[in-house]
Amino acid sequence: MDIFAESSCKLNCFLLLFTTMDDQPRKQDTPLVTSALASLREVISLLPLSSGNRLPSETDLADRIGVSRPVLRQALGVLKEEGLIESRKGSGTYKSASAPPAMAYGTPENLSDLGDCLRFRMVVESAAAALAAQRADADNISEIRRSVEAMEDNSDKYSVALEMDMAFHLAVARAAHSRYYEMTLEFLMPHILFGLKLGRQMKHVSPNSTSKRVANEHRAILTAIENRNADAAADAMKEHLSSGIERIFGNRSW
Known part of the structure; x- marks a missing residue:
């Protein structure tokens, strides 16, 4: 993929994300779901841009970001609606090939x-x-x-x-x-x-x-x-x- 095509792809990914998040309002998330979303977006951003990258299990993800599994599932549902992840029956949850690069601030280190x-x-x-x-x-x-x-x-x-x-x-x-x-x-x-x-x-x-x-x-x-x-x-x-x-x-x- 040449530089122009890659830049165009990233721009389209950003536009897709913001259109999903802002132009089509969803039911208001609770603060815990909002926090889980920020953490999940960081986890997803660290995976290479490929549809072949599977997310950790729900149990591992819940432990990693410090939320209950019901809260995690709500957050995962939002990310599926946004097109950042996709579920494959009997296989797990994967990062979507169209997922944009990270826009979060990461996690505090000190x-x-x-x-x-x-x-x-x-x-x-x-x-x-x-x-x-x-x-x-x-x-x-x-x-x-x-x-x-x-x-x-x-x-x-x-x-x-x-x-x-x-x-x-x-x-x-x-x-x-x-x-x-x-x-x-x-x-x-x-x-x-x-x-x-x-x-x-x-x-x-x-x-x-x-x-x-x-x-x-x-x-x-x-x-x-x-x-x-x-x-x-x-x-x-x-x-x-x-x-x-x-x-x-x-x-x-x-």
Whole structure:
């Protein structure tokens, strides 16, 4: 295949993926499915561009990306709809020959990566929160409020609080009404999930106390968005993520 043909093929693959993902909206994924999708896309991207490359078994994949098999199957179903993978009866699941190259950020390799990710998120998510204050409709605000209230009501339930934390950030990104904010968070999900878990495990503070503090920070962002105060929403998001850095590294200037 010559260079022009190869470039054309890659461009068509990107267009196919984005058309599937954005122009034909599907039922909203849960945060755990979104995280699984980001991890699966990375796994798939590491396989050579050939229809002859089989994915690991469901059990191996679930263990590798840290989700249950039901969540994994939901994510695999999305990737099949997007044409990134295909199932062969009695043989397994394979990477599609038309699967595009990787667009994810990979997985965090060390604490330095995590710190860089949080600082990057401060820029992106503060801007998203400001836009959400200006653009969010009633449904967006209801979605953000539900995630805040669910986290407040379940601060003593680690898995629920963790999922509602991710749900909150995705809801704010959606409320900005610019697909790039949500897409960026989706590709960052492995990093975000790693940071959320680490922030609750590294310090000598109970997960319950951390969840309550995070829920209060989320509530402040929600209030600013409800009040249509873009500056306050951006500041509250920046304060929230700065607190995340402090929870992990012990200070905000790490």
